[in-house]
Amino acid sequence: MVTSKPINKFREMEKVISLNVDKVFSFVNKSDIQAGAALAKQYNETLHKGSGKGSDFLGWLNLPSSITDADLKDIADTAQVLRSKCEVVVVVGIGGSYLGAKSVIEALSNSFDWLQKDRKNPVIVYAGQNIGEDYVSELIAYLADKSFGIINISKSGTTTEPALSFRILKGELERKVGKEEAKSRIVAITDAARGALHTLARKEGYKMYVIPDNVGGRFSVLTPVGLLPIAVAGFDIQKLVQGAAFMEKNTAPDVPFEKNLAEQYAVTRNELYKKGKKIEILANFNPKLHFFAEWWKQLYGESEGKENKGIFNAAVDFTTDLHSMGQWIQEGERSIFETVLSVANPANTVLVPKDEEDLDGLNFLVGKRVDFVNKMAELGTQLAHVDGGVPNIKIEIPELSEYYLGQLIYFFEKACGISGYILGVNPFDQPGVEAYKKNMFALLNKPGFEKDHEEIQKRL
Numbered sequence: 001m002v003t004s005k006p007i008n009k010f011r012e013m014e015k016v017i018s019l020n021v022d023k024v025f026s027f028v029n030k031s032d033i034q035a036g037a038a039l040a041k042q043y044n045e046t047l048h049k050g051s052g053k054g055s056d057f058l059g060w061l062n063l064p065s066s067i068t069d070a071d072l073k074d075i076a077d078t079a080q081v082l083r084s085k086c087e088v089v090v091v092v093g094i095g096g097s098y099l100g101a102k103s104v105i106e107a108l109s110n111s112f113d114w115l116q117k118d119r120k121n122p123v124i125v126y127a128g129q130n131i132g133e134d135y136v137s138e139l140i141a142y143l144a145d146k147s148f149g150i151i152n153i154s155k156s157g158t159t160t161e162p163a164l165s166f167r168i169l170k171g172e173l174e175r176k177v178g179k180e181e182a183k184s185r186i187v188a189i190t191d192a193a194r195g196a197l198h199t200l201a202r203k204e205g206y207k208m209y210v211i212p213d214n215v216g217g218r219f220s221v222l223t224p225v226g227l228l229p230i231a232v233a234g235f236d237i238q239k240l241v242q243g244a245a246f247m248e249k250n251t252a253p254d255v256p257f258e259k260n261l262a263e264q265y266a267v268t269r270n271e272l273y274k275k276g277k278k279i280e281i282l283a284n285f286n287p288k289l290h291f292f293a294e295w296w297k298q299l300y301g302e303s304e305g306k307e308n309k310g311i312f313n314a315a316v317d318f319t320t321d322l323h324s325m326g327q328w329i330q331e332g333e334r335s336i337f338e339t340v341l342s343v344a345n346p347a348n349t350v351l352v353p354k355d356e357e358d359l360d361g362l363n364f365l366v367g368k369r370v371d372f373v374n375k376m377a378e379l380g381t382q383l384a385h386v387d388g389g390v391p392n393i394k395i396e397i398p399e400l401s402e403y404y405l406g407q408l409i410y411f412f413e414k415a416c417g418i419s420g421y422i423l424g425v426n427p428f429d430q431p432g433v434e435a436y437k438k439n440m441f442a443l444l445n446k447p448g449f450e451k452d453h454e455e456i457q458k459r460l
């Protein structure tokens with residue numbers, strides 16, 4: 001028989017995400033990790049003193065504990081305006097200006113969310129995260145008979161991808177509902193004083209939120225950048241922030257290394273890197289976490305990949321990708337380690353049903369939860385990969401809820417700051433991202449790039 005029912009809710013505030021690094025010790029010495037502990041502690045203190053590289057961008061450190069109830073209420077009120085007017089809300093942004101929101105919304109939503117009838121929440125779709133002409137054309141067609149609104153997010157306010165998408169979507173919305181009504185359905189989230197989006201929002205009178213100067217895009221999910229779309233999607237931003245605040249407290253420099261998950265993760269991945277493990281694969285066994293891994297990839301990739309150094313961040317969805325990349329992970333070049341994101345308790349229960357004929361040979365599983373099979377796949381994979389020379393770190397989340405995602409977000413952010421300092425880079429800049437932009441502007445002959453245009457033409 002197949003049943004689907006919610007599991008008993010435990011008191012989530014009592015639980016915490018966990019980190020297990022036992023399965024790296026056949027690849028790195030415990031003593032090296034212990035030796036690295038002092039360094040992690042020192043760099044954690046450096047972060048809090050603001051005495052390290054990139055110290056202008058440490059606003060994220062105390063975000064969870066500094067967000068006020070009034071801030072959250074204001075965001076919730078704005079979300080309510082969009083929820084009451086819109087069947088669909090388009091979140092326009094790229095990189096840190098959409099990945100945090102999308103990662104949480106996907107983790108918490110029904111897997112078939114967009115197919116649900118009698119919806120309580122608007123459908124959230126995304127734009128400005130690519131320049132695909134078919135994508136934008138198909139989005140316009142989808143929005144044609146929908147009542148929609150736009151959250152336009154760009155810290156710099158000058159990024160080409162979201163600016164282009166917003167120009168197009170703003171025009172569509174104004175044509176549909178008129179300029180005045182469109183103003184009440186557009187929210188801008190941008191810099192406090194600069195940038196084209198700031199100027200436009202002021203001129204048009206859009207509701208505007210500010211991304212603090214000292215919070216970089218990839219660390220901005222706990223500002224309105226992430227919180228507004230998450231609230232529009234119908235999720236509890238207060239719990240998300242509470243989870244993050246719990247982790248802020250529990251990864252502070254005064255928390256001993258043995259209990260400090262951020263310091264432990266930062267040291268472990270750097271020790272593995274020193275041993276030639278240049279690629280970290282974030283593996284999940286729950287498809288709802290696919291976009292969490294996308295957020296994580298930007299967080300670590302942009303923070304650490306510089307000065308010809310840094311772990312390459314990859315991600316896989318298991319067991320799906322065990323049937324594609326599984327072969328490479330098991331037997332390919334031994335330059336990888338794996339970090340598994342494991343969800344202890346799924347929200348629903350489905351039991352394996354009995355089949356009289358048992359032609360598929362699955363009756364030995366009758367009455368077992370599907371998650372039991374998944375957990376055995378997870379365990380089997382972990383052991384196989386360790387046997388195959390892949391060190392394994394396991395991060396367990398009690399369940400997919402706002403509170404634990406808040407913990408997980410802050411844990412990864414804090415570990416990223418410490419890890420970048422251990423690596424010896426500035427984890428808070430991203431100079432390399434400008435190279436493609438300069439070439440694109442030169443090729444497009446953007447005003448101000450005339451000389452570059454001439455030069456680049458010679459290379460074609």
Ligand SMILES: O=P(O)(O)OC[C@H]1O[C@](O)(CO)[C@@H](O)[C@@H]1O
Pocket residue numbers: 094095096097153154155156157158159162217218302430433
């Ligand atoms: O919010 P903005 O300024 O549009 O930037 C979007 C993204 O582009 C980058 O600046 C470069 O990829 C990221 O750091 C950022 O998350």
